[in-house]
Amino acid sequence: MTDRPFVPVRIAVLTVSDTRSLAEDRSGDTLVARIEAAGHILAARNILPDERAQIADQLRAWCADPEVDVVISTGGTGLTGRDVTVEAHRDVYEKEIDAFGTVFTHVSMAKIGTSAVQSRATGGVARGTYLFALPGSPGACKDAWDEILVKQLDYRHMPCNFVEIMPRLDEHLRRK
Template identity: 85%
Template sequence: MARIDENREFVPVRIAVLTVSDSRTLGEDRSGDTLVDRLTGAGHHLAAREILPDERSQIADQLRAWCADPEIDVILSTGGTGLTGRDVTVEAHRDVYEKEIEAFGTVFTWVSMQKIGTSAVQSRATGGVAQGTYLFALPGSPGACRDAWDEILAAQLDYRHRPCNFVEIFPRLDEHLRRK
C-alpha cells in the first residue's frame, strides 16, 4: 500500500512552471499560481516560471533550455493539452522527450474521470523524461492542475513515498550517458 515513510528525510526538488497561453498574463495565470502554491507548499523550490504562446517551437525550445539547466529537476507545463488547432503543448513535449511516461496520462485520465466524468477523454496530459529532467504537461485549468498535483505528483515527487517515487531514481535517469 502506498504510504509516506517517516524514516526517510524529505528531499525538495527544483521545479519550473510553464504556462502555455495566447491570452494570459502572469497576473491572470490561475493555473500557474495553483501549481506554484502547491509545489512551494509541499516544500519544493520554484526554479523558474514563464508564460509562452501556443507555439510548438517556442515551447520545445523552452523545455530544452530548462532540461539543460542543472538547477531544474522537474518541469510542469499547464495549457495546450486539448484538441483544438492551437493546442500544441503535447507535441512540443514529445519533441523533447527521451522517454515518455505513458502511465502518467492514464492515471491522470483516471483521476479526472472521478471529477469530470467522460469529459476526461478530451485531455492529453502527458509526462516524460529528457536529460535527467522530468516533464509533465497538464491541462490549463486550475482544477486539473490541483488534481494532477494532489493525486499524482505530490506523492511521486516526495522521496518518502513508498513503494517507489520519481525522486529516488533521479541519479539513474541519465545513466545511459555514463555507460562505457
C-alpha cells in the same frame, strides 16, 4: 511514508497561453502554491504562446539547466488547432511516462466524467529531467498535483517514487 528524509526538488512551471499574463495565470499560481507548500523549490516560471517550437525550446533549455529537476507545463493539451503543448513535449522526450496520462485520466474521470477523454496530459523524461504537461485549468492542476505529483515527487512515498530514481535518469549519457 517512511522515516526517509524529505528531498526538495527544483521545479519550473510553464504556462502555455495565447491570452494570459502572469497576473491572470491562475493555473500557474495553483501549481506554484502547491510546489512551495510541499517544500519544493520554484526554479523558474514562464508564460509562452501556443507555439510548438517556442515551447520545445523552453523545455530543452530547462532540461539543460542543472538547477531544474522537473518541468510542469499547464495549458495547450486539448484538441483544438492551437493546442500544441503535447507535441512540443514529445519533441523533447527521450522516454514517455505512458502511465502518467492514464492515471491522470482516471483521476479526472472521478471529477469530470467522460469529459476526461478530451485531455492529453502527458509525462516524460529528457536529459535527466522530468516533464509533465497538464491541462490549463486550475482544477486539472490541482488534481494532477494532489493525486499524482505530490506523491511521486516525494522521496518518502513508498513503494517507489520519481525522486529515488532521479540520479539514474541520465545514466545512458554518462561514460561507462
